[in-house]
Amino acid sequence: MPSSSRRATLATVAASAGVSVATVSKVLNGRSDVAPTTRSRVQSLLREHDYVAPAPRRAPGADGPVATDTVEVQFDDDFSTYSTEIIQGVVAAGAELGVGIVVSVRKKIENPAAWARGLAAAGRRALICVTFDQLTTRQLTALSRVQLPVVVIDPLHLPQAGVTSVGSTNFAGGLAATQHLLSLGHRRIAYLGGQATAACNQARLHGYRAAMEAEGVPVPAAYTRSGHFRYQDGLECGAAVLDLPEPPTAIFAGCDESALGVMEA
CATH class of the missing domain: 3.40.50.2300 (Response regulator)
Known part of the structure; x- marks a missing residue:
């Protein structure tokens, strides 16, 4: 592991400050017997090194609760x-x-x-x-x-x-979901997904399109919608596609939350 990614220790900070480990420990514990200039220098180096004190732990059988990872x-x-x-x-x-x-x-x-x-x-x-x-x-x-x-x-x-x-098998999931709807006899199938730029949404959309193209079924531009993977987006996008002059007979929703919104619409 590169030195820049190693966790700083009291010795690391002490060496940088030119003081003893005991002095750094005193600063951490708020002891008063440290000169103000030394305290300030040590505190600055503690922040610079991103020093994190180890979490206190108790051994089994000791007074108080045993710390849990x-x-x-x-x-x-x-x-x-x-x-x-x-x-x-x-x-x-x-x-x-x-x-x-x-x-x-x-x-x-x-x-x-x-x-x-x-x-x-x-x-x-x-x-x-x-x-x-x-x-x-x-x-x-x-x-x-x-x-x-x-x-x-x-x-x-x-x-x-x-x-x-x-991660989820986004492409395979989109392909399988659309193939299922096609097997039920649907040909007017809409896709309501998440953010257009999200890689997971793009993969699900590509799976949907692959299934439609393999079956030779055209996909009208109005049948694919982007939003967020949320209930409200499913409600709004679902209402929009159902209001089309030729609405879909089935909808592939990108997630459970948006599917609930579609069902409400």
Whole structure:
């Protein structure tokens, strides 16, 4: 691992500041017997090195609770039925492995280094990101520096090389869903998907088009709609295609949430 991505230690900070490890420890613990100029220099270097103090842990049998490794699951938006399924699976796996699970919704990350340090300082041992638009290079670097491994589930876009991800079989799913509707005798089939630029949406759309083209069925431009993978988009796009002069007889919705919206429409 490159030195730039190693987790800083007290010794690293002490060497940079030209002081002893004991002095750095005193600064961290708020001790008063450190000169103001030295304290300021050490505090500045702690921030520069993205130092994160190890989370306190208790040995089994000691007074107080035994610390448990925790994994944080971050979603990019409000919870949905899809989120519930992910949470259920992660919690079940965590219980089996003796790992605690923390669930959160990620807001805009203004300071990747502070974000990563906060996760590590809170005792997180790994991070799972669900349906993120993209983890930036700065965010990945910040996570690497505090030695926090990350796994991405169903990213909207293909993740960077080296980022472990778990994704749906989007093209195959789009192909199978459309073939199912074709096998039922439908020929006027609409596709209501998510963001037009999202790689997962494009793959599902391509699967849909591949099935339609293989069957020799034309796809009117008005039969394909983009929005977000949300109930409201399914409701609005569903109403729009059903109001067409020649409406579809079947609709392939990009996700469960939008499918519920289509059913309501």
